[in-house]
Amino acid sequence: MHPRDQTIFALSSGRPPSAIAMIRVSGPQAGLVLTALGGKLPVPRQASRRLLRDSESQPIDDAVVLWFPGPGTATGEDVAEFHIHGGRAVLSALLAAISLIPNTRAAEPGEFTRRAFENGKLDLTEAEGLDDLIHADTDRQRRQALRQLQGLLGDRARDWRERIIEASALIEAGIDFSDEGDVPAELMAPAMKAIKALHDEIAKVLAAQGQAERLREGLVVAIAGEPNVGKSTLINQLARREVAIVSPHAGTTRDVIEVQLDLDGYPVTVIDTAGIRETDDPVEQEGVRRARARAEDADLVLWLVEGERAADPDAMRSLWKSSDGHRPSSSVWIVRNKIDLGGAAAGLSGEFGISASRGDGIPELVDTLVRFAADFFGTTEGALVTRARQRDLLTRASDSLRRSLELVEEGEELAAEELRSAAYALGRLLGRVDVEDVLGAIFQKFCIGK
Ligand SMILES: Nc1nc2c(ncn2[C@@H]2O[C@H](COP(=O)(O)OP(=O)(O)OP(=O)(O)O)[C@@H](O)[C@H]2O)c(=O)[nH]1
Numbered sequence: 001m002h003p004r005d006q007t008i009f010a011l012s013s014g015r016p017p018s019a020i021a022m023i024r025v026s027g028p029q030a031g032l033v034l035t036a037l038g039g040k041l042p043v044p045r046q047a048s049r050r051l052l053r054d055s056e057s058q059p060i061d062d063a064v065v066l067w068f069p070g071p072g073t074a075t076g077e078d079v080a081e082f083h084i085h086g087g088r089a090v091l092s093a094l095l096a097a098i099s100l101i102p103n104t105r106a107a108e109p110g111e112f113t114r115r116a117f118e119n120g121k122l123d124l125t126e127a128e129g130l131d132d133l134i135h136a137d138t139d140r141q142r143r144q145a146l147r148q149l150q151g152l153l154g155d156r157a158r159d160w161r162e163r164i165i166e167a168s169a170l171i172e173a174g175i176d177f178s179d180e181g182d183v184p185a186e187l188m189a190p191a192m193k194a195i196k197a198l199h200d201e202i203a204k205v206l207a208a209q210g211q212a213e214r215l216r217e218g219l220v221v222a223i224a225g226e227p228n229v230g231k232s233t234l235i236n237q238l239a240r241r242e243v244a245i246v247s248p249h250a251g252t253t254r255d256v257i258e259v260q261l262d263l264d265g266y267p268v269t270v271i272d273t274a275g276i277r278e279t280d281d282p283v284e285q286e287g288v289r290r291a292r293a294r295a296e297d298a299d300l301v302l303w304l305v306e307g308e309r310a311a312d313p314d315a316m317r318s319l320w321k322s323s324d325g326h327r328p329s330s331s332v333w334i335v336r337n338k339i340d341l342g343g344a345a346a347g348l349s350g351e352f353g354i355s356a357s358r359g360d361g362i363p364e365l366v367d368t369l370v371r372f373a374a375d376f377f378g379t380t381e382g383a384l385v386t387r388a389r390q391r392d393l394l395t396r397a398s399d400s401l402r403r404s405l406e407l408v409e410e411g412e413e414l415a416a417e418e419l420r421s422a423a424y425a426l427g428r429l430l431g432r433v434d435v436e437d438v439l440g441a442i443f444q445k446f447c448i449g450k
């Protein structure tokens, strides 16, 4: 039996123990699984209470079950749901009882969604949106994922693809009918106009994206500086809990410490690093190496200095030593800490004055961070492209359209060929053509049970 014809099952709710757990079954045997464990088939789409029993008629749990006959279901197949008590022993007893039924097996990650995709319930961009929605931590990530799941990009891509196919049909008809190979202008002019419009629309969507792709991963802010300036105190203040050890000894932090923050809906990862200095201690040296590596990759570095001391340009520069002193694209803000000890108050323009231990200046710093994040992510509200895969394929489609406009002078066949590759790229975007290679990569990352 082909693995696709087997009936799959998985725990679809969160990690046990929980008050209630949901096990989902999808495939031709789903109805049989329900009757084998819970007696007669319930009324479709209505919750029914059943005492579930194993193959030896021993009770497993008192449960609520649901029966969804295909194809009008999430996966397009027959689906059964068991809502049981979420204890580990209950779960393992039920999973064991299901697996004893012939032609059933545990689902692989994302396999329910993959079946939905294969049965035409959603296109690939919607499947990606679903995965993003499950992993969304902040409100903005959630809204972006939901737009994707609702198929806004998929709908546009389908429309573009159809229009490309129409335009190429015009050109190919012309090629077939013309004796000398010259396609009549009456056919070419509307085709070219349509291609130009398509190219502009796709280019506009690509240009409007800001950093929508990055909204999935979040912004990375590194706190760096010389030892003992209060970096760990600052990360604790931002996280509002004691994530890092603070001490008066220089060289306290050695590992890179990360916290995830939700700043006004923007996902931000803040990292605390070891104080940058020359040292003989091999452990601290490793800490400094890691600090540099992380600061280099960060989108923003908060360079902490103590009070009125000027930021040491050598120490700052040394941050990027590991990349041949070549400064990466990240921005750097100078933050003056310990202003409670007197000296520099609000700092010079473009600088911040804070007291990490007392909290002075922290709200202003956070506000500025939120504005930075808003700028960084751009206007993601209308963003349709949220993954590199989508961007690559759209760029390919738009490039092919542009080339077909350029090549038409040299021969209609060349233009038609470019249109075929544009349609092909959009087909891949939607998962319509030649996608076996990407499917594995995409669905592997899903949770089991989804
Ligand atoms: N007065 C005052 N002391 C502070 C402030 N922030 C931090 N400190 C103190 O400065 C010392 C060093 O703080 P840490 O947060 O451990 O400094 P760090 O930069 O993480 O140090 P390393 O991990 O060693 O690089 C501790 O004794 C803190 O209590 C502040 O705003 N005001």
Ligand SMILES: [Mg+2]
Pocket (backbone or CB within 6 Å): 231, 232, 233, 244, 245, 246, 252, 253, 272, 273, 274, 275
């Ligand atoms: Mg520290």
